[in-house]
Amino acid sequence: MKVQVCIIGGGPSGLLLSQLLHLKGIDNVVLERQSRQYVLARIRAGVLEHGFAALMREAQCGERMDREGEIHDGFLIAHDGVMDRVDLHTYSGGSSVVVYGQTELTRDLYEARDKLGGKVIHNVEDVALHDLKSDAPYVTYRDGDQINRIDCDYVIGADGFHGVSRKAIPKDVLREYERVYPFGWLGVLSRTKPVSPELIYAKHERGFALCSLRSQVLSRYYIQVPLEDKAEDWSDEAFWAELKARLPEEVAAKLVTGPSIEKSIAPLRSFVAEPMRWGRLFLAGDAAHIVPPTGARGLNSAASDIYYLYHALLDHYQNGDEAGLDGYSAKALARVWKAQRFSWWMTTMLHRFPGNLPYEDKLQQTELDYLFSSDKALSSLAENYVGLPF
Ligand code: APR
Numbered sequence: 373m374k375v376q377v378c379i380i381g382g383g384p385s386g387l388l389l390s391q392l393l394h395l396k397g398i399d400n401v402v403l404e405r406q407s408r409q410y411v412l413a414r415i416r417a418g419v420l421e422h423g424f425a426a427l428m429r430e431a432q433c434g435e436r437m438d439r440e441g442e443i444h445d446g447f448l449i450a451h452d453g454v455m456d457r458v459d460l461h462t463y464s465g466g467s468s469v470v471v472y473g474q475t476e477l478t479r480d481l482y483e484a485r486d487k488l489g490g491k492v493i494h495n496v497e498d499v500a501l502h503d504l505k506s507d508a509p510y511v512t513y514r515d516g517d518q519i520n521r522i523d524c525d526y527v528i529g530a531d532g533f534h535g536v537s538r539k540a541i542p543k544d545v546l547r548e549y550e551r552v553y554p555f556g557w558l559g560v561l562s563r564t565k566p567v568s569p570e571l572i573y574a575k576h577e578r579g580f581a582l583c584s585l586r587s588q589v590l591s592r593y594y595i596q597v598p599l600e601d602k603a604e605d606w607s608d609e610a611f612w613a614e615l616k617a618r619l620p621e622e623v624a625a626k627l628v629t630g631p632s633i634e635k636s637i638a639p640l641r642s643f644v645a646e647p648m649r650w651g652r653l654f655l656a657g658d659a660a661h662i663v664p665p666t667g668a669r670g671l672n673s674a675a676s677d678i679y680y681l682y683h684a685l686l687d688h689y690q691n692g693d694e695a696g697l698d699g700y701s702a703k704a705l706a707r708v709w710k711a712q713r714f715s716w717w718m719t720t721m722l723h724r725f726p727g728n729l730p731y732e733d734k735l736q737q738t739e740l741d742y743l744f745s746s747d748k749a750l751s752s753l754a755e756n757y758v759g760l761p762f
């Protein structure tokens with residue numbers, strides 16, 4: 373097979389780029405290691421920046437998001453016995469976020485790809501990237517006993533943190549920056565009415581907790597847990613009891629509990645790989661960077677990569693202009709690092725860090741004191757949370 377762009381990974385990054393390019397007549401294929409059912413069973417975050425929502429609309433994938441997603445103009449932070457509200461709308465100068473699950477968004481992207489007859493190949497094994505430094509790169513994969521080859525102009529590594537693309541960049545070129553946090557998030561999805569119409573981030577001496585939602589009948593809750601904990605050792609009862617213990621009393625009293633539909637633990641990690649381009653290979657999304665979920669930046673950082681890459685490829689194919697492709701890595705990384713900073717800041721401000729000095733605990737408390745006493749600090753939080761400009 374020969375295509376202009378070969379995209380590795382059928383997560384949100386790969387699918388969105390594939391759809392946007394297809395709409396502009398740029399021929400591409402997506403290679404995905406898993407089945408579609410498997411990809412669509414993953415439960416992940418659910419807060420979209422307004423810029424991401426606009427990109428979904430541009431990709432003609434925004435209809436259900438606009439119908440079923442919720443616009444959120446603010447969120448709450450419970451801390452030190454009080455509950456403060458971050459008015460995103462006011463402090464960002466009129467912006468907001470869309471609460472819409474990544475699982476639903478991925479489903480919409482797959483449906484859009486089907487509708488246009490997009491090429492998405494599932495269950496590919498042993499994907500390998502070749503001749504990336506030449507002007508005729510190609511990708512091979514195994515389908516049963518058969519090895520298939522895809523010739524292309526460009527290879528996009530959108531295959532997530534555990535993918536193969538990043539590993540194709542030589543070790544002496546690739547620089548990796550990483551921080552692993554000493555805790556994880558235990559998440560529960562339940563078919564219950566959310567405890568609050570807006571998200572509640574709770575800092576508590578027992579550990580962080582988050583009340584989020586997917587819709588008015590589907591709640592998503594998280595609690596900070598030690599890294600050694602196993603999801604199967606947490607009964608639903610134990611989870612609800614611990615969540616309640618970390619929420620303000622009036623919120624805990626209103627919490628509607630029910631059986632968990634999904635329960636899992638995600639470790640918290642910050643990671644960036646540089647550069648995001650090597651020869652004809654371009655990395656995007658989780659393949660190049662990971663954030664802890666606290667600031668809801670993961671999916672949104674992937675979206676900004678796709679925005680830059682889409683425009684760079686358009687400039688190349690429509691105008692013969694290489695500047696976007698040449699500048700991609702630097703431009704994408706500049707925004708990625710700002711998302712890293714924001715996620716690190718939110719994580720540090722709201723979690724309990726085992727072994728912290730009493731001095732550090734005081735600073736953490738002061739950070740929140742300062743935040744809610746300063747319009748400028750709130751504006752900084754709001755502009756990052758709704759998404760910095762692309
Ligand atoms: N070959 C083909 N596909 C692969 C390979 C491989 N060797 N390795 C991984 N994949 C696929 C995975 O199965 C997955 O479906 O690549 C896809 C990558 O998708 P994601 O991990 O979802 O990454 P991305 O599309 O960049 O999405 C951004 O934002 O909220 C965060 O982490 C969250 O997934 C989210 C991400």
Ligand code: PHB
Nearest residue numbers: 417418584665666667668
């Ligand atoms: C979620 O709903 O899964 C979610 C929301 C906000 C976050 C992280 C996760 O900061």
